[in-house]
Amino acid sequence: MVKLFIATFGTESNTFATYPAGKADFLDGLWCKTGISNAPVSPWSGPAKVWYDRAAALGWNIVEGLHAFAQPAGTLSRKFYEDARDSILNDLRAAGPVDAVLFYLHGAMVAQGYDDCEGDLVARARAIIGADTKLGIELDLHAHMGQTLVDSADLIVLFKTYPHIDHNDRAHDLFELMQRTLSGDINPTMALFDCKTMGLFPTTRSGPMPRFVADMIDAEGQGGILSLSLNHGFPWADVPLAGAKMLAITDDDPKYAGDIAEEFGRAFFSIRQAAALEFTSMDEAVEIAARSQGKAVLLADVSDQTGGGAPGDTCYMVRAFLDAGITRATFGPIWDPAAVEMSFQLGLQAKTLLRVGGKSEPQSGPPLDIDVEIIFLKREASQESDGTEDVPIGDIAVIRCKGVDIVLTSIRTNVYSPSFFTNHGICLTDKQVIGVKNLFKHTDIFAPLVQTQLYVATPGVCQPDFWRLDFKKLCRPIWPLDDDTLLALQN
């Protein structure tokens, strides 16, 4: 009987955000030490649930470690990282000899003193299990991939879609590759190619990325290619491994893995400009929204999106709505537990002067001091994700100021679906403008509701003008910061 160890440990660390991250961020996300079956269904628990269910159906002996995942945030405290890492490693050691290990990691975790948390964790796991045990990892495509990770694992599979809608599909892929590896059907060999590129590359809009994803999927299973993954990389981290990489897994042929990784990596480099997400200035975006008619215009406040590690409490965009005199608008979320609690104390329909946002770090900017009416309150609220999964968003208060309905949350979150608003008393069909603190994940699901979607370069720790960020450790050259990237790739 196969003995399998599974664990989950992930977050995405924005090293340009100065507010600290630690256990509280995981308690607001996923924190489960009693087996993944006891964890709520969510994108964070999905991969381990897939592995658990498939292994259980095969009658495998399953041993579980910690399952923990957090919204992206600032750099993790060293103590929290080491404690959580050692919890997983101690459980792995206590499990005794195992045939296989499957980890669901994000891939872009940075802690104080650790620029490559995943490389550190997986190398230590390999030292415990020895060379013969098979180790597989699933990563978000916004990862920092390095040779330590590749050398320490047998199989690595990344998401292929952005917005991320395939975390469970890729978990199935990895499980099947692991099964075939354990049975001796395949001998996976991996290679990584550095594309010397950074940026944001949506896969579901028009442009070259849907074709690139389809080409990867078409090639898998052909001529000894077992798996292909494009790591887009996470741009808001000043670490040596940041940037896009192409990973190929072949069957017992490391040289071919290298050739295929380079072929696909160069193909991606050639489409990088056309594939990259484009941004609009805030002045232009608000002007477009203010004169729009018909269906709503959706503006994404990309630089303060919690999905990129920002705190989620800046008020620049909602201030611009109010200054422009837009009166049929909604905006959310703004992370402000204190304002939420004050709203609960005051109660529904109360009218008050309230200080909103602008609290958690220097780049949170000034707060908003506004006269509001409290129009909706709910404890332990949630929103739908992927049609079925309910993601908790803590306690919420909806406040109204001059026709702008603002959603305040007690935990850091972003908008997964229209239910973020409609679950909480907000009608979207009568709005002229919808503002979300998101980067891109809302795009497809909001498309039927809106006439235009703009990605707005607001101030904040995820601002998309990369040349304004103070990179010190990032490996250069890298596009779009450097002109000679192509020369470096041609060598």
Ligand SMILES: [Zn+2]
């Ligand atoms: Zn991601």
